[in-house]
Amino acid sequence: MVKVHFTSNLRRHVDCPVVDCEGATAREVLLQVFKTNERLQTYVLDDQGALRKHMRILVDGLAISDLEKQSDAVKPQSEIWVMQALSGG
């Protein structure tokens, strides 16, 4: 199972504990998560399903390269982190 983590910054807005899911790509895994948490999807992806501008998804420590469709492959035991770059004042 792929383990998916979310940051505390995101959990401030929407409940999203660590979850185990299946899928061959980051997109497939995320859609599994969003199936039971539709609101979470709107925080991570935009209206067209692309990764939001300041969001990053790391698969086993490496940032995915397909920001539009998140087609990057994942392994059955991969670990995914959904993160964001906080900035501003």
Added chain:
Amino acid sequence: MAKRILVSTRKGLFEVVKGRGGWAVKDGHFLGDTITLALHDPRDGTDYAAFHHGHFGVKLHRRLKGKKWVEVTTPKYPEKPEGLVDLDGWGKPVKWSTQMIWALEPDGEGGLWCGTMPGGLFRSRDKGNTWEIMESLWRHPDRNKWLGGGADIPGMHSICVDSRDSKTVRVAVSCGGVWVTHDGGTTWAQTAHGMKFDQGPSSEIESPDGQDPHMMVQSPSEPDKFWVQHHAGIFKSVNGAKKWTRVKAKPSSFGFGVVVHPKDADTAWFVPGIKDEKRIPVDGALVVTRTRDGGKTFKSLKKGLPQKNAYDVVFRHGLAIDETGDVLVMGSSTGNLWVSENQGDSWAQVSGTLPQIYAVRFAG
């Protein structure tokens, strides 16, 4: 007379109420989060707050009367057709995604209108639980002439529902002119004729589709009369926004916000600044200008406002008037909030330490 104000800021939503000691900041909600706009719907007492989470996108929250705030559905753009080349007036690709909620208004039929960046107009008939985009306007071929002005992308910031017929709606877009529908949104037509910029190619300065109305208001008492604070100055219409004429004010005709007296269409207020390349009060002195004769003359109102070292900018939604026409509120880019209870003759500072203020709205 209004007793409550919703103040949307870069760092939260603040409720300002009038008590025995005068106006004061009472409650802060969503502290730390950016609230771009709020609406109090007088029909049922519901409050709405539009968020702009830099990283997590645009969101909408709702508080039914007597209840707690809850997140509801954010207007969502339809799936962009595969292969569609959709460019704005600058020639840049249009991203079909809600990037700002910039206008929220009751639709006159129990629902809501919502204007957004990059220019989509949405309607909800169930208090924000679901939204539908006005495809007729979004798919209008002239929408590709719209372009960003102060923001990078086009935005719809003003929605005027005609009090005589809710199927007649006029919207203003920066930069995309003014659009009108008389059939509830089935068809739309450009209606910014007469607006013009001061400089640019002759073919462009009067082109309605590229006009930059910063804010548009419709007179409740004479609905054929409109005021617009435009990028290049102040414009008015007396024939249902069919034709616009320019009026000039001192110390400047540049600004963002405008309000009209609810019972007198010829009385309107503006907050002037040095024109576009600077956007600060003239001589560091903040004033409000008021006309009582339809723009023939303007009076500068400054009592209670800082007249030295003031660099406040009042954004387009940063000026509001209550239903009596006596009480005005004004919030600035530097976190100053002022209220006037005598039509702007004098102002009292409510706070000088709020976060940057994006919008103010009376809330009953």
